[in-house]
Amino acid sequence: MTHIKDVSETYALPTARLKERGVETVAELWASIGKEVDSGVKQVVERTRDPAVPQPNLDAADRQTHAALLAFLIADAISESTGRDPVWIVPKKLWRRIQTGWRKRDELWPDWVLLALLLLIIGWGLRAQFLQRSVVQRVAVRPGVALPALAPIDTQQLMLVSTFDQPGTFATIEELKARYPATGLNAGTVVKDEQLLPAGLSVALAGRQLLTLPIKNDTGKLPKPMERVQLMLASRDKDKPGLLIPDAILLSTTKTGDSTSAVVAVTGPAAASMAPLLGLSDVFVLQTLP
16 A cells, blocks of 8 residues: 655655545545545645645645646556556546646646646557557568569478568468469568469469460450460461360460460479470460350
């Protein structure tokens, strides 16, 4: 139990006169003030006036005692809120003070200075709590390495870092097994789901080979990327047959001048059958019928 005499020197509280009124502890001081902080502090000031102070000096002396009591109550309220949310504790005791104090703001400017300091302290505390809650462990690319686009992620090249929480990030490295980046990821990058191919497509790519092929399609009629397509290799030698690959996945297309290329994922056997014809055939990407 905190006794007023233990803090009287710091806050210049009228210890002796409070004791005469039976108020020796901080708890008894709060009890004597009651729920109405403004009127309660005023009553305590009036009841603990120093009889040695001349009548003309009472206003100045009262204001001094009033400011000392208010400063102490603010400090005590803050200390009570340690480990708890001060938003709900401090205003409960000072709300009435705010309401009535505004009407008398010219007289009570020292109180408003103290209140402003209180709100600043609360703001700092809330900001610190917010930042502490929002800093989490998230998966990032290790320094000195990079993850290539459209290749299975090597989880050995990942690490956990402390960072601010962001939507779409990953809490464990395990979640990124068998995922494929849609674009290359540089060292130190925090991995986000939007940077990766969809999980289902990543599973479909497992075991396939990626090929970059020049294609002859009209780019306006190409299927959308990330869809299953067929590849038709039309031999430029009319005496040699072409080839149809019924199961391929179109990952991306790039147009450079008059030329268009596509990155496709095909199975191992399909890649082997295509190898003799590449460079000797025109490649077309065909929409797979449902």
